[in-house]
Amino acid sequence: MRSIRMTHSVPAPEPQGDIAVSVRGVRKEFGDLVAVNDLDIEIRAGEFFSMLGPSGSGKTTVLRMIAGFEEPTAGTILLHGTDVTKSAPFDRDVNTVFQDYALFPHLTIAQNVAYGLTVRGVPAAERRRLVAEALEQVQLAHVAERSPAQLSGGQRQRIALARALILRPKVLLLDEPLGALDKQLREQMQFELKQIQRDVGITFVFVTHDQEEALTLSDRVAVFNNGKIEQVGSPREVYEFPRTEFVAKFLGVTNLLADATAQRILGTGAAHSVRPERVRLVDPTAPLDAADVALPGTIVETVYAGAHTRYLVETDGGTRFISETQNTHTPRTTPSISRGDAVSLRFARDHAVAVPSA
Missing domain, CATH: 2.40.50.100 (RNA polymerase II/Efflux pump adaptor protein, barrel-sandwich hybrid domain)
Structure with missing residues (x-):
């Protein structure tokens, strides 16, 4: 696959080795419910980091707090060293890909991918070039003038990814983006998603309840349970050397x-x-x-x-x-x-x- 070329209007990601996301002592309460309890995570720049756990374990709430859609009850969230705990979503250098993809049905595929660039005021010629390169990267240049309704689930997933990546965020958040796909297509998309992440070098933070998916895609996995992290490590570490009975049972x-x-x-x-x-x-x-x-x-x-x-x-x-x-x-x-x-x-x-x- 060809990489999207860098331009002055699309900043490159931070070098590998920096801490892209720091979640420090974060707690989130919804009334009497404690959804996330005194959580600490450090996610390195350029890594594919998965948050894995059953429904209600707190992983999606953490993702939403990193994105700015929820504000922590306590604790601090930093993006590349900058405190963004109280910052609005549009003031954070992150993008989110949702499970339902959230494509605009009245826009063409090219217009969907270009949307963020249009909002930022990127000149039309530059927009066309970047959109062409983004669509080529996800191997969908031939659908540029179609509408989202004319695409398959896997194609819509790749378009949502292209729309998010074209802005070159420092961190890309993915909320179970493969959950709506059938098993065969989901497995195919796992390889494509990992290839794209390696190609662009952006930090991916991925939420899933699928153990095999987390092991296949991730550089590191955080296993969530009841609002806390039971273990963080490489796929091999958490599978071969579980630190709790929950991790041993949940991972395979x-x-x-x-x-x-x-x-x-x-x-x-x-x-x-x-x-x-x-x-x-x-x-x-x-x-x-x-x-x-x-x-x-x-x-x-x-x-x-x-x-x-x-x-x-x-x-x-x-x-x-x-x-x-x-x-x-x-x-x-x-x-x-x-x-x-x-x-x-x-x-x-x-x-x-x-x-x-x-």
Whole structure:
């Protein structure tokens, strides 16, 4: 993809390494409801930062406070070191892409993309050039004269993105912009969105409740729960090394061994998480590796999910495990494990990750 060229009227983003957004001790109350509770976040310039959590966890409220649509009850919000806590949305160098895209139905696509430039008084010739480049970047130059109603959901999403990016904000806020798309298109748009972010180098702050989406897109992820952040880290860090039981359960599927179960199986009293893809099912007579935990059990249920199959196994000790196996067998081969089969459930001891107590 071609990058949008810089001009005097479209300032370049700040260099990587600066702090683009600082949320310090922020609290937000709606009457008796505490939506966000004493929150601290630092988002680096140029990174793709996702705020992930279930509905009602506070992530969208934080995004709206960064945008200026809500004012914190307490605390401070800084954009590139400038306190904007009480600044109006139009006084902040940010742009927002909403889930419904908010395109003007009476304007053409080119006019929609040019809207912000028109408001800023950018000369017509410069507007046309920048709009052409923005549409080319999102690979939609051929729809410039159409109306939003003539575009698909994925195309409208890209137009909303082009309209936001053409102003070269220092921070782009995205409020579940892929939520209205079907699964196949959403997955395609994830790659395009990440490619565009890398191409333009602007800080993206992305809100989602989709765990896979956050892991796919992000440089770092903040996992929200009940108005607080449970953990911040790279996708690998939050998935492989969850710091709370909530993070372990919310990010994908896991086998969470409570203290007493971990003591019986692993010989340690701390809770542990074992991801299903790390759990192998083998013949009970197979030799045991000294580094493995081995538990005899029975297949209770199987779930075929295309690329992989999940097995629910009940061990002889009464603990239930989920094992996930990639479907690498040939299409006409019948799986060798079925419901009711006796198996040996095994995983490497160091694949069980301790989950700190709350």
